[in-house]
Structures are given as structure tokens and as C-alpha cells.
Amino acid sequence: MSSGAAAAPIFAEGEDCRAAWREATAGYDEPDAHLEILGKPVMERWETPYMHSLATVAASKGGRVLEVGFGMAIAASKVQEQDIEEHWIIECNEGVFRRLQHWAKAQPHKVVPLKGLWEDVVPTLPDGHFSGILYDTYPLSEDTWHTHQFNFIQVTARAGLCGEELGRGLSGRSSPEFPNSFPGQGHAFRLLRPGGVLTYCNLTSWGELLKSSYSDIEKMFEVSCSPPQSRARDEPEPLHDCGTHPWGWGRAKGVGASQTGARPGCPLTAAPPSPPLPQETQLGPLLQAGFRRENISTSVMELQPPPECRYYSHPRMITPTVLKH
Numbered sequence: 001m002s003s004g005a006a007a008a009p010i011f012a013e014g015e016d017c018r019a020a021w022r023e024a025t026a027g028y029d030e031p032d033a034h035l036e037i038l039g040k041p042v043m044e045r046w047e048t049p050y051m052h053s054l055a056t057v058a059a060s061k062g063g064r065v066l067e068v069g070f071g072m073a074i075a076a077s078k079v080q081e082q083d084i085e086e087h088w089i090i091e092c093n094e095g096v097f098r099r100l101q102h103w104a105k106a107q108p109h110k111v112v113p114l115k116g117l118w119e120d121v122v123p124t125l126p127d128g129h130f131s132g133i134l135y136d137t138y139p140l141s142e143d144t145w146h147t148h149q150f151n152f153i154q155v156t157a158r159a160g161l162c163g164e165e166l167g168r169g170l171s172g173r174s175s176p177e178f179p180n181s182f183p184g185q186g187h188a189f190r191l192l193r194p195g196g197v198l199t200y201c202n203l204t205s206w207g208e209l210l211k212s213s214y215s216d217i218e219k220m221f222e223v224s225c226s227p228p229q230s231r232a233r234d235e236p237e238p239l240h241d242c243g244t245h246p247w248g249w250g251r252a253k254g255v256g257a258s259q260t261g262a263r264p265g266c267p268l269t270a271a272p273p274s275p276p277l278p279q280e281t282q283l284g285p286l287l288q289a290g291f292r293r294e295n296i297s298t299s300v301m302e303l304q305p306p307p308e309c310r311y312y313s314h315p316r317m318i319t320p321t322v323l324k325h
């Protein structure tokens with residue numbers, strides 16, 4: 001790959017691959033070292049130790065594991081080596097899904113392949129169904145490049161609900177659109193049983209942030225922020241800006257008020273937080289979804305990507321472990 005290609009941004013301004021992604025060719029190369037879809041570097045074999053780290057966390061509680069995004073089956077194969085009962089996998093691309101079906105036939109533990117965008121499949125899955133979740137999909141548009149994982153993690157916002165109601169989960173009612181999505185619970189939190197574990201990544205985002213904004217990968221994940229002290233222990237993090245994080249998270253493109261159903265006149269929108277945090281802060285959405293700070297940890301591994309990798313050049317990679325109490 002030329003250095004020109006290496007320097008090109010992964011997404012051009014306004015680029016949106018959503019409509020074409022499902023039918024697009026899954027470009028696995030001959031040594032099975034790379035997967036490209038619509039010219040995007042979706043998955044590469046050098047990530048193997050990192051994928052194994054994520055898979056080990058996701059399978060660490062045994063039971064039924066949900067994996068979102070199949071790619072090259074690197075993580076999935078590691079999950080299958082663990083002491084689990086079932087392995088449910090969501091994948092939206094046709095070619096990748098065919099590979100998943102073929103791969104599933106040879107696995108030691110039951111595989112449940114689920115075809116479609118996770119945004120369509122996840123709301124159909126029952127509450128508390130999984131002991132572990134591994135979320136590793138791919139941004140399908142420039143506007144979700146840095147934030148798609150938050151759509152899976154953060155509290156579901158519904159038009160007509162003020163941020164305060166959502167943050168406290170007061171209404172506790174589902175919507176006809178998403179019968180299994182309750183305001184006050186993000187998808188990940190809802191799907192996990194108590195004691196279950198979530199792990200996830202967005203390397204296409206994190207690789208970019210580590211080029212442009214951060215040199216310390218743990219800082220990139222956490223960014224220093226202290227939750228308000230006055231909150232009761234069991235109370236979820238309140239929202240701000242009708243669906244945004246109280247310290248400023250959520251005003252990023254794609255997760256702003258228009259998407260989260262902001263209600264004009266919501267008193268929380270009147271006072272913008274200060275100082276705002278960068279849009280990519282990982283901790284805020286996890287806390288807002290109901291996970292507790294003391295149950296969120298990370299481990300860092302050394303792994304040098306090959307120089308030709310377009311999306312990641314940092315020599316360290318971070319594995320989150322997020323336990324549901």
C-alpha cells in the first residue's frame with residue numbers, strides 16, 4: 001500500500017456507506033490477512049492478540065455470549081475455545097454472513113447467527129440474556145466514525161422524553177418501535193444478566209484519536225472526569241441537553257439533540273456544561289448507561305501494527321472490562 005493511501009482519511013467528509021454496506025463484496029484477500037468492504041480496511045490479521053484479549057473477556061463469565069460484528073472470525077474463534085454454552089453473532093454484510101454460516105458448522109459450541117444490522121436485531125433480543133458481550137462493528141458513515149459504539153451502549157432516547165427522565169429511567173416503558181428498549185437502559189446494559197460483562201472497541205476511531213488528539217491510550221479511554229458527588233449510588237448518570245452527557249459528551253455529530261429526541265424547553269438544555277469533554281470520551285456513556293465506575297476497568301497490551309495499516313499506528317491497544325452489577 002502506498003504512503004499516499006496510508007495518509008488518506010478513512011472517511012471523507014459526509015461519506016455514508018450504510019445503504020451499500022450489506023450487499024457490498026466482502027473482500028477477503030488470499031492469505032486471509034485482510035478484509036475490505038467498499039474500500040475500507042475493516043479487519044486485519046495483525047490484530048489477533050488484541051481480538052483474543054477482547055474474546056477472553058467476553059467469554060470470561062461462560063454462559064451465552066453475544067458478539068456484534070463477525071469480520072474475520074478471529075475473536076469468534078477464540079470465544080469458541082472458552083468454556084461457554086452459546087455464541088450468538090450479529091453480522092450485516094452478506095458475504096461476511098455466508099462465511100459465518102460456514103464457520104458455524106465446525107464450532108464446538110452452539111452458534112446462533114443473526115443476520116442484519118445490529119440496530120435492527122438487538123431490540124428483538126431478550127433482557128438479561130447474555131453473560132458476555134463483545135461489540136466490534138465498523139463505522140458505516142463519517143458521522144458515526146467515532147460514536148457508533150455509543151449508540152449500542154448509551155441510554156435509548158425517545159422523542160418526547162426529557163433528558164432528566166431518561167437518565168433516571170423514570171418511565172420504564174418500552175416503545176412500540178423497540179419493544180425491548182427501555183428508556184434508562186442502553187442496549188448493552190439491558191442485554192446483560194447481572195454479573196455479565198461487556199467489552200468493545202472502535203479501533204478505526206481510536207487509531208485516529210491516537211494520531212491526532214492523544215498520546216496516552218488510557219487517557220483517551222477515560223479522560224479525567226469526576227461524577228457529581230450528590231448522586232445516590234443506584235441512580236444512573238443524569239443526561240444533559242436532552243440526551244447528552246452532563247459533562248459535555250454526546251454533542252458529537254450523530255448523537256446530538258436531533259437524533260436523541262431533544263424536547264424544546266427541557267430545563268437541562270438551558271445551561272450548557274462547562275468545560276465540555278471531547279466527543280470520544282468512553283467513560284461518560286458507560287456511566288450514563290447504568291454501569292458503575294468501580295466496575296469499569298481496562299488492560300493495555302503492546303502490539304505494533306504493520307506500517308501499512310491505514311487505521312491504527314499506535315503501539316498499544318486497550319481492552320475494556322465493564323461488569324454489570
Ligand SMILES: C[S@@+](CC[C@H](N)C(=O)[O-])C[C@H]1O[C@@H](n2cnc3c(N)ncnc32)[C@H](O)[C@@H]1O
Pocket residue numbers: 042043051068069070071072073074075076090091092093096116117118119136137138139140
Ligand atoms: C472489525 S470487523 C469485526 C472483526 C471481528 N471482531 C474479528 O475478530 O474478526 C466488523 C464487522 O462488523 C460488521 N458490521 C458493521 N456494522 C454493522 C452493524 N451495524 N450491524 C452488524 N454488523 C456490522 C462488518 O460487516 C464487519 O464484518
